[in-house]
Amino acid sequence: MGDHKPVFLSFRIAPGAGKTNAHVHKCCVVQ
Incomplete structure (x- = not known):
């Protein structure tokens, strides 16, 4: 979950x- 937050913000x-x-x-x- 921690990995999805920064990616989501970046996008x-x-x-x-x-x-x-x-x-x-x-x-x-999916994940």
Whole structure:
């Protein structure tokens, strides 16, 4: 879980967070 938080924040700050956030969310759900 600790590894997902920083990654999620990084993607959230990055441009086009909408698409990246959806992808990261799927990865988190899979794991």
